[in-house]
Amino acid sequence: MANEEANKFKKPEKPEDWEKLKQAAGIVEEKPAAPEEKKPEVHEEEGEVSEEGLDQETIKMVQEHCKCTRQAAVKALRKSNGDSVNAILELS
Numbered sequence: 101m102a103n104e105e106a107n108k109f110k111k112p113e114k115p116e117d118w119e120k121l122k123q124a125a126g127i128v129e130e131k132p133a134a135p136e137e138k139k140p141e142v143h144e145e146e147g148e149v150s151e152e153g154l155d156q157e158t159i160k161m162v163q164e165h166c167k168c169t170r171q172a173a174v175k176a177l178r179k180s181n182g183d184s185v186n187a188i189l190e191l192s
Contacts, residue, residue, distance in 0.1 A: 149174045158184050166191040 151159065151174050162173040165188050172191060180186035 149178060154178075154182060158182070162187050162191070 149171055154174060154177050159170060159173050159177065162168075162177060162184055163170055166173065166176075168176075168191055173187065176187035176190040177184065180190060
């Protein structure tokens with residue numbers, strides 16, 4: 101009897117035995133989902149927005165970070181009163 105109990109904890113020798121053991125235990129293996137590629141969002145721009153009073157480096161940084169057009173970056177910076185963090189959040 102003790103030998104039978106010990107066999108319950110014995111490592112299966114064949115891959116088929118592993119599958120049977122998993123099924124008996126109710127273990128379901130899930131395959132990892134394929135990573136989705138995030139596509140940059142396209143924002144519609146209307147009209148020309150003035151860059152006057154905005155730092156050119158800040159515009160470029162927002163543009164590169166959000167992968168958007170210069171016009172979209174300027175518009176977001178205008179909306180956020182020149183705050184680059186809020187401009188990036190606006191475009192994300």
